[in-house]
Amino acid sequence: MHRSIATVSLSGTLRQKLEAVAAAGFDGIELFEADFINFKGTAAELGRIAGDLGLSIDLYQPLRDFEGMPEPQFRRSLERAERKFDLMQAMGAPTMLCCSNTSALAIDDPSLAAAQLHELAERAARRNLRVGFEALAWGRHTSLYGQAWEIVKQANHAHLGLILDSFHTLSLKDDPAGIAAIPGDKIFFLQMADAPLLSMDVLQWARHHRSFPGQGDFDVVGFFEQVLRAGYTGPLSLEIFNDIFRETPNRRTAVDAMRSLLYLESEARQRLAKPAVPQPVALFDPPPVPALSGLSFIEFAADEASAATLATLAGQLGFRRIGRHRSKAVTLYRQGEINLIVNAQPDSFARQRFEAHGTSVCALGVRCDDPLAAVGRATAMRSQRHDSPVGPNELRVPAIVAPGGNLIHFVPEALGANGLYEADFLLEDEGAGNNDAGLQCIDHVALGLALDQLDTWVLFTRAVLGLEPGESLELADPFGLIRSRGVANADRSLRLVLNVSLSQRTRTARTLSVTGGGAVHHVALSCADIFETAAKLRANGTRFVPISDNYYDDLATRIDIDPALLSRMRQAGVLFDRSPAGDYLHIYTESFEGGLFFEVAQRLGNYDAYGALNAPARMASQAQD
Numbered sequence: 017m018h019r020s021i022a023t024v025s026l027s028g029t030l031r032q033k034l035e036a037v038a039a040a041g042f043d044g045i046e047l048f049e050a051d052f053i054n055f056k057g058t059a060a061e062l063g064r065i066a067g068d069l070g071l072s073i074d075l076y077q078p079l080r081d082f083e084g085m086p087e088p089q090f091r092r093s094l095e096r097a098e099r100k101f102d103l104m105q106a107m108g109a110p111t112m113l114c115c116s117n118t119s120a121l122a123i124d125d126p127s128l129a130a131a132q133l134h135e136l137a138e139r140a141a142r143r144n145l146r147v148g149f150e151a152l153a154w155g156r157h158t159s160l161y162g163q164a165w166e167i168v169k170q171a172n173h174a175h176l177g178l179i180l181d182s183f184h185t186l187s188l189k190d191d192p193a194g195i196a197a198i199p200g201d202k203i204f205f206l207q208m209a210d211a212p213l214l215s216m217d218v219l220q221w222a223r224h225h226r227s228f229p230g231q232g233d234f235d236v237v238g239f240f241e242q243v244l245r246a247g248y249t250g251p252l253s254l255e256i257f258n259d260i261f262r263e264t265p266n267r268r269t270a271v272d273a274m275r276s277l278l279y280l281e282s283e284a285r286q287r288l289a290k291p292a293v294p295q296p297v298a299l300f301d302p303p304p305v306p307a308l309s310g311l312s313f314i315e316f317a318a319d320e321a322s323a324a325t326l327a328t329l330a331g332q333l334g335f336r337r338i339g340r341h342r343s344k345a346v347t348l349y350r351q352g353e354i355n356l357i358v359n360a361q362p363d364s365f366a367r368q369r370f371e372a373h374g375t376s377v378c379a380l381g382v383r384c385d386d387p388l389a390a391v392g393r394a395t396a397m398r399s400q401r402h403d404s405p406v407g408p409n410e411l412r413v414p415a416i417v418a419p420g421g422n423l424i425h426f427v428p429e430a431l432g433a434n435g436l437y438e439a440d441f442l443l444e445d446e447g448a449g450n451n452d453a454g455l456q457c458i459d460h461v462a463l464g465l466a467l468d469q470l471d472t473w474v475l476f477t478r479a480v481l482g483l484e485p486g487e488s489l490e491l492a493d494p495f496g497l498i499r500s501r502g503v504a505n506a507d508r509s510l511r512l513v514l515n516v517s518l519s520q521r522t523r524t525a526r527t528l529s530v531t532g533g534g535a536v537h538h539v540a541l542s543c544a545d546i547f548e549t550a551a552k553l554r555a556n557g558t559r560f561v562p563i564s565d566n567y568y569d570d571l572a573t574r575i576d577i578d579p580a581l582l583s584r585m586r587q588a589g590v591l592f593d594r595s596p597a598g599d600y601l602h603i604y605t606e607s608f609e610g611g612l613f614f615e616v617a618q619r620l621g622n623y624d625a626y627g628a629l630n631a632p633a634r635m636a637s638q639a640q641d
């Protein structure tokens with residue numbers, strides 16, 4: 017499809033926006049009028065700049081408060097439209113967006129609206145331009161696409177068509193199914209936007225909180241599917257008003273924007289394939305989402321000194337030193353199916369990360385049925401592949417760069433639980449120093465993200481890794497709010513938790529200022545008996561975050577809980593959460609270098625969350641240390 021984006025969606029000057037959009041591979045733009053009004057140059061010059069960058073100017077927007085007006089206002093608006101048509105011809109923009117009237121003067125008369133739009137279309141036709149009519153969700157008399165379509169039909173002019181915007185339809189919970197019945201060539205333009213589900217005034221929601229498809233909660237794929245069923249072949253565009261995008265570096269936003277369209281096309285393509293609906297336009301067709309089955313390893317970036325600290329920590333957590341890498345200063349620790357890799361190799365990727373961010377997690381290893389296909393999917397979705405130097409007799413584990421710069425390796429499932437490590441590591445005596453505390457698997461990895469990275473990560477994990485986001489929660493740190501959202505694969509073998517701090521003063525925010533964002537904040541390890549495991553870990557020297565007695569007093573009033581279990585939890589400092597599907601028992605270690613800490617977790621039944629309700633107890637305890 018012809019991929020386009022509204023200039024309002026990005027930060028920067030108009031020229032910088034165009035450069036970012038072109039670099040991300042877009043075909044065209046929608047020119048937001050304010051961007052042109054403040055542009056130091058003529059319409060013809062703008063047209064040349066866009067042309068030199070390989071971009072078409074697909075739409076000039078918006079013309080406001082036009083239709084259904086008393087005669088004097090209508091005549092003035094026609095005059096205004098003529099001046100905008102002059103500009104459009106000079107810059108080479110073929111279509112103008114006219115959005116439904118919000119003025120108190122607007123008359124509730126669809127026939128009048130149709131007649132006035134007919135006259136506008138007639139003026140446009142004289143210059144071989146077109147006008148598209150869009151229903152705004154807060155339009156005074158026209159707020160639904162169905163109403164706008166009735167007016168367009170009644171106006172009956174070849175140069176007047178409909179413009180669809182997923183935000184206006186989905187924010188009003190209007191049914192997009194009727195779109196499929198509209199003739200595709202009467203839909204002149206398509207704007208796509210997603211959004212989080214919020215209960216607020218629709219205008220405020222639209223102006224500040226839209227996001228790219230795949231970042232929010234709307235069924236944008238279902239909407240797009242209806243437009244394709246209508247036979248639409250025009251531009252697929254993004255019109256995103258978002259406070260955070262307005263300040264995020266525009267190159268990053270443009271990459272997210274392109275990824276969102278590729279994701280949208282590929283998802284819609286799948287829906288239309290069963291049963292097959294013939295498509296007049298080619299939709300993006302990337303390699304399928306890889307089948308992932310949990311985290312195999314976590315790699316720490318370290319130097320010699322912090323590698324020694326991590327060795328002590330691993331011992332306290334019950335990990336055994338398994339071996340040393342064949343060619344690098346890399347050590348492997350293991351417990352159950354969990355592998356911790358400590359990488360202190362000079363001149364390596366890990367060392368670069370260490371020098372930039374201190375001791376921190378620099379890579380995750382995800383088990384995968386087809387690593388090369390996984391990398392193919394990722395690069396198709398605009399992620400970068402990463403190749404590390406490989407020594408003789410070592411395996412190449414394909415990797416990609418995640419947003420923020422850490423690596424995700426795809427570990428071939430076919431190698432079995434330990435195949436990778438047997439190939440790459442000189443294994444030591446497995447029996448030595450066995451402090452096993454019963455830790456089995458990596459339950460989840462929680463990331464601390466800068467505020468402008470949350471939407472990026474939701475889309476990245478969806479489009480590249482096939483993970484689906486869960487509920488978005490707001491948690492109270494003593495110094496501000498944390499927003500937390502889990503993402504997981506279908507069988508829940510791979511879970512990540514994305515945390516952002518809405519305040520500069522929380523512990524999460526302060527960790528970010530050390531690590532630069534996109535950093536692993538804590539790692540949760542699963543066990544079968546949390547009391548037994550916690551006792552062993554304590555005996556090994558692990559220190560846990562102490563929990564206030566008041567927490568347990570309150571817990572008993574909230575949840576009908578066995579008194580014996582409650583007193584065990586109180587004694588051990590174990591936290592508790594219950595959902596209809598099951599229970600979650602967990603405990604947090606004190607943090608070590610860089611603020612990173614571990615969580616030990618036991619899931620009972622089909623509990624499907626992360627004990628987020630208890631995070632405030634941890635954060636408050638950490639703040640009182």
Ligand code: MG
Pocket residue numbers: 150181207255
């Ligand atoms: Mg719009």
Ligand code: MG
Pocket residue numbers: 460462513538540615626
């Ligand atoms: Mg957690």
